[in-house]
Amino acid sequence: MTVPRPTARGAAVGDAHPSLRERVYVELRERIIEAEYPAGTRLVEREIAEELRVSRVPVREAMQRLESEGFLSVRPRRGSVVADFGPRDAEYLFDVRENLEGLAARLAARHATPARLRDLERLLARARKAAESGRLREAVSLNADFHRQIVELSGNPLLVDLMAPLDSRLRRLFRLTSAVSDGEPMCGAHERLYAAVRDRDEDAAEALARAHVADTRAAATRLLAARRGQDGTV
Known part of the structure; x- marks a missing residue:
C-alpha cells in the first residue's frame, strides 16, 4: 500500500508556523490517528515531502519521532509503514x-x-x-x-x-x-x-x-x- 493522495487538509505545510518540523509531525500523526493512513500504509519520505511542499529533512525527523512513539515501524524491503494497533x-x-x-x-x-x-x-x-x-x-x-x-x-x-x-x-x-x-x-x-x-x-x-x-x-x-x-x- 502506498501513500494515499492528498486530503482536503493537505495544504502547503511549509507556509505556516510553529516550527516546520512540528507541523509536519502533527500532520502525519493526525493522518494516522484519523485512519487516513491505515495500518500497513507505506510512507515514502520523498512522496510526503513533495505533497507537503517541504524538504525531506523535516519529514525524516517527523517519521523518526513517529517511529519512536509507536506509530510507525520499519520493515525489511518496505521501509516505514504505519504500525498496527491490536x-x-x-x-x-x-x-x-x-x-x-x-x-x-x-x-x-x-x-x-x-x-x-x-x-x-x-x-x-x-x-x-x-x-x-x-x-x-x-x-x-x-x-x-x-x-x-x-x-x-x-x-x-x-x-x-x-x-x-x-x-x-x-x-x-x-x-x-x-x-x-x-x-x-x-x-x-x-x-x-x-x-x-x-x-x-x-x-x-x-x-x-x-x-x-x-x-x-x-x-x-x-x-x-x-x-x-x-x-x-x-
Missing part, C-alpha cells in the same frame, strides 16, 4: 491508563477550580450534542479532550508529563473502536465522573475513572480482536 497494544495502554487516570481523577476532585469546572462542563455539553447528532469524529475528539482535561485538573505536572505521550495513542484507539452507539454511554460515564470531581468526592472520582477505563477496555479489546480475526491476522 488487542495487545490496547491492553498495554489500558494497564497504564487505569492507574494513572484513577489517580488523576482523585487529584482533580481535590484541586479543580470553579473556572476549570465550568470549562469541563461546557466541554461535556458539546460532546453530548455531537454524540446525539451522530457526529462521531467530533464526539471522539471531545471525549479525548475530557480525559486530557481531567489530567490537567490534577494539578500535578509530573502526572501531566507522564500522560502526555499517551494522549495520541488514546485518540487513535478511540477512533478505531468508537461507534455512533457509543456516544450516550461514554457521555454518561464522563458526566458522572464530572459530578464526582465537582462534588470533591475523591473516592468516587477515582472509582468512576477506573470503572470507565475497565468498561472501555473490554469493549475496545473485543472489537480489535474481532477485526483482527476478520483480517486473518493473529
Whole structure:
C-alpha cells in the first residue's frame, strides 16, 4: 500500500508556523490517528515531502519521532509503514491508563477550580450534542479532550508529563473502536465522573475513572480482536 493522495487538509505545510518540523509531525500523526493512513500504509519520505511542499529533512525527523512513539515501524524491503494497533497494544495502554487516570481523577476532585469546572462542563455539553447528532469524529475528539482535561485538573505536572505521550495513542484507539452507539454511554460515564470531581468526592472520582477505563477496555479489546480475526491476522 502506498501513500494515499492528498486530503482536503493537505495544504502547503511549509507556509505556516510553529516550527516546520512540528507541523509536519502533527500532520502525519493526525493522518494516522484519523485512519487516513491505515495500518500497513507505506510512507515514502520523498512522496510526503513533495505533497507537503517541504524538504525531506523535516519529514525524516517527523517519521523518526513517529517511529519512536509507536506509530510507525520499519520493515525489511518496505521501509516505514504505519504500525498496527491490536488487542495487545490496547491492553498495554489500558494497564497504564487505569492507574494513572484513577489517580488523576482523585487529584482533580481535590484541586479543580470553579473556572476549570465550568470549562469541563461546557466541554461535556458539546460532546453530548455531537454524540446525539451522530457526529462521531467530533464526539471522539471531545471525549479525548475530557480525559486530557481531567489530567490537567490534577494539578500535578509530573502526572501531566507522564500522560502526555499517551494522549495520541488514546485518540487513535478511540477512533478505531468508537461507534455512533457509543456516544450516550461514554457521555454518561464522563458526566458522572464530572459530578464526582465537582462534588470533591475523591473516592468516587477515582472509582468512576477506573470503572470507565475497565468498561472501555473490554469493549475496545473485543472489537480489535474481532477485526483482527476478520483480517486473518493473529
